[in-house]
Amino acid sequence: NAGVTQTPKFRILKIGQSMTLQCTQDMNHNYMYWYRQDPGMGLKLIYYSVGAGITDKGEVPNGYNVSRSTTEDFPLRLELAAPSQTSVYFCASNTDSLNTEAFFGQGTRLTVV
Amino acid sequence: AQTVTQSQPEMSVQEAETVTLSCTYDTSESNYYLFWYKQPPSRQMILVIRQEAYKQQNATENRFSVNFQKAAKSFSLKISDSQLGDTAMYFCAFMKHAVNNDMRFGAGTRLTVKP
Numbered sequence: 001n002a003g004v005t006q007t008p009k010f011r012i013l014k015i016g017q018s019m020t021l022q023c024t025q026d027m028n029h030n031y032m033y034w035y036r037q038d039p040g041m042g043l044k045l046i047y048y049s050v051g052a053g054i055t056d057k058g059e060v061p062n063g064y065n066v067s068r069s070t071t072e073d074f075p076l077r078l079e080l081a082a083p084s085q086t087s088v089y090f091c092a093s094n095t096d097s098l099n100t101e102a103f104f105g106q107g108t109r110l111t112v113v
Numbered sequence: 114a115q116t117v118t119q120s121q122p123e124m125s126v127q128e129a130e131t132v133t134l135s136c137t138y139d140t141s142e143s144n145y146y147l148f149w150y151k152q153p154p155s156r157q158m159i160l161v162i163r164q165e166a167y168k169q170q171n172a173t174e175n176r177f178s179v180n181f182q183k184a185a186k187s188f189s190l191k192i193s194d195s196q197l198g199d200t201a202m203y204f205c206a207f208m209k210h211a212v213n214n215d216m217r218f219g220a221g222t223r224l225t226v227k228p
Contacts, residue, residue: 042218104158
């Protein structure tokens with residue numbers, strides 16, 4: 001009963017380094033999302049995907065890239081890490097039935113120093 | 114754009130008592146969905162309750178209930194018989210009808226249940 005799985009749980013990056021946050025779900029959901037959560041703030045949408053091969057920008061996409069080659073996987077890539085990208089990142093998914101709740105992973109805490 | 118406001122950054126309640134968390138939102142939409150999510154220290158986001166704007170009846174889930182006031186654009190969460198396991202961040206969220214990609218979250222309320 002895995003649901004949405006994110007790796008890694010924690011990571012420290014140096015400025016300018018790159019990394020990929022992994023997200024996989026085993027619920028056959030078509031919709032997948034990446035959010036970031038800054039201290040004292042709610043979640044903000046970075047990118048989303050409505051199915052394999054389809055991605056689109058959310059509210060705060062700058063500095064990030066995504067891909068969706070399979071239904072299960074939705075990795076988030078940071079190319080040139082900046083201190084402003086220090087945050088907790090959440091991956092989520094839901095079905096394409098209208099307005100169903102999203103299921104979330106446990107988050108990745110990323111620190112850029 | 115839709116905005117969600119949670120005006121109480123922190124709250125506390127004694128075990129077994131009742132607490133109400135506030136949420137207001139701003140939208141020009143007439144049909145939408147509202148959610149309360151719980152985020153315990155484990156960071157897992159857990160759906161607590163959801164409300165469809167076209168339904169007048171307030172949603173309830175065991176000890177959790179909402180007071181949905183559509184005209185006032187208010188969506189408060191009442192937790193009855195508070196338990197230590199209710200200690201968490203609580204986020205109010207708004208989603209437009211038929212737009213799964215656009216869920217807007219409030220800044221959250223940190224609730225502490227005291228023994």
